[in-house]
Amino acid sequence: MGSFEEIDLRARQPQVRFGFPLFPPRTSIDNPALPRVIGGGTPDLQVSNTPLIDTTVPLARWRLEAVLRVGVFAGSFAGFSIEYQVAGETRRNGTGDLRVRLDRTQGGVAFGVSATLDTRIRLEEATYRYDWGPFGGVGPKSWRDVINQSFSPNVDLIALAITAFNIATGGFLPLQEIRGAQTIGSNGAVWGLFDERSNRYAADNQIQLRPTVDVHVNVLRLIPKIGTAIKVMAAVGLRISQGPSFVFVFPITIRVVRLTTVDGNYDVQNVGGPLPGTVRLLNGPVGPTSPNINQVDTVHEHSIGFQFRFEVHSTIAFLGLVSLGGSTPIPIRLFPQQPRTARPLNTVFGPYYTKLSSAGNTAQVELPEVHWG
């Protein structure tokens, strides 16, 4: 019988940009991904120009024309880092027990959305001239602007959403600016949405991170020029609101599925362990085992549930007479695996396989200014 005690496995000093990518390409249990720099802070920039409202409503002798567009730059990188300690024993019959403890896992995604809100609201009044001549009828029509407001602020929608949310709720969003990353677009930071869990394996035989953020706010009053225009429009009964509405939930479930010692590979059975926090090892090498094991490798399997929706909602209302509005999905692709679509997604990606080794020097890059949490 072989045994091993307190072997640490980790991507040392967990950092947002070091660990395992959430979507490592072409992995299998026999070909797991190794820890590495995640994304390198070079987001996959995308540009999307999306019409929100483009409508004209004949209203009295006025014409309410509203054109709202949003241009979005977006980009992301995503991953998780993990560390834990293992101990256990292996037996001649190819079985054994594995205890995983002191686990600490951080995972999430860094993303940025920089938007240009291109807004034009015109309320025009028509003036008709009646022709009293022999043929009668209405003469040429001219237009006078009652309201003509247009603005195209270049804004970081996420930053504004955080501020608006904090003002509205007194709470906070679990988003953190990542200063070590490249900015997005011309006026957007990169924001990290993350979750952190400790000591979950002993309780659940798996680790689940659940980074979640959902927001529905009006950001217009936070943009100084628009804030003034809103008051001007309110004085004639026009009201406008606009802002992001996004839901982003991606539970990451991580399990150890293989243990490798000097004797060979063991499968890990994560259910039905003999004691809480202990999982069974199966299908290992049969025969004598090394008595003192001081180096192990582990392979993890992870899957990612993914709910994502990013929309911009807009409403223009004039008293109780007119209400133009909608919620327009913005086609933002945060991950290469995500279809290029504006539809809300609710799917599961994976499994993917990653590997930690107690022998390897897994910490390759440290960026101390970029901390998760």
Place this chain on the structure above:
Amino acid sequence: MHNRRDFLRMLGLAAGGTLIGCGGSGTSSSGFSTNQVPNAYHFTPIVTSGSSLPNRSSVRARVDDGGPPFIGAVVVNDLRHICFHANDEVGKTGVYRLDYDQSGETSDIQSLLQERQVLADGTVVDIVSPGDLNNSDDLVFMVEDPEGRKTLQYSKGGAPFERLCSAYQDLSDEARLYGEFHSDLCLTGSGDLMFSCAYRNPDGNLEGEGLFYVPNASTSQTKRVLSREQLLPGTASAIRTFGIFDIRPGGNYLCHGSAAVLEDEFDESGEPLTYLVRGRVGELPETLVASPRLGDSNAIQGSVHMGPRLGDSGYGAIVQSDRNKTAFWFNGKKLLEADFELGGSLTPRGAKIVSMFPPVFGPNGLVFIQVFTFLGTEILVYDGQQFSTVLASGQLINGKTLGMIIFGALPHCINAHGDLVCVADFTDGQSSILLGRPV
């Protein structure tokens, strides 16, 4: 004195206002009347630009860059209490109340809400929604503070305002509010309230906008009437947002909003796909109007951008078919057409209609609607058979020529007595809240 119209006008002058016969033509010698339509309306300016307001302020004297004296939001209830929005001489917006009696005598103006006022819950008033007033003198407004926080403020029977709820509050299992409030509200005579706000689903995640019903102002009983992603009846399309709605006692409601075709990858037109549904709280609604792309061939085809209106005698909506053309549909029947370029149906005075405001339901099955023509504007009344003109630009009120009228900016601008309120701009630059009482 040549005819009945002249007689009525003389009577009006004697009474301190102006009597205007409900006629088919401005030059007709006989005012139109049926058993339902009043012979005439007695119009009195009850507040005028420059009038004194409480707190030593006054209504803005004229339209300028700071806004008009009255924005058009004015309602009246069966107790003969009028609630109106006004801008004062320094540009502060406010909501005021004015009462009148059967003879038309008015009370002093009371201030209900004013910009920069601090409410009991600490809310600093910055922007006030049009709001609503019911027959029990309950008042409700969406109040936005200078930082954009919205709260729903409710006054029971004219008592001081209290916060009913805020935009991030769990009211009931069905109403876990989480996001922006819509500014539009509707209140029934029994104190039932309808509003729209973003909400969270049972998983605790943002779902989108919902339409909510609060029976008798009891927020713990709040029900979600319609939800984002709910299938629009008769279509393969899903509701996305809500616009303006109207509700009657008993939970009958009407609501318009935007929807999306489920299988459509992405709509790049920017033209919102709209719907109008009618329903009763707790029951499935029916689709009355839908944009053609939403795919309900049984519904009236068109867009609904204007506030739909619900009355005891049915529903009315303005349906838009292109950027110039609108039509007034009443209980599924097209009654009037408007064309912004060419003109549409003729008014009783023979003017071509270019556009319309939403209808307003009056007593005795009468339906009022303001139309705009190449010649000006008219308030029409429909008695189930034909239209008559109640008031038109160019007419004289207390010796001043009427220019622009805004009538029907809110649904409750006629009471059970048939009294109507509107905002009138005169050609001399003055503006007034006009009270019209049937004669």
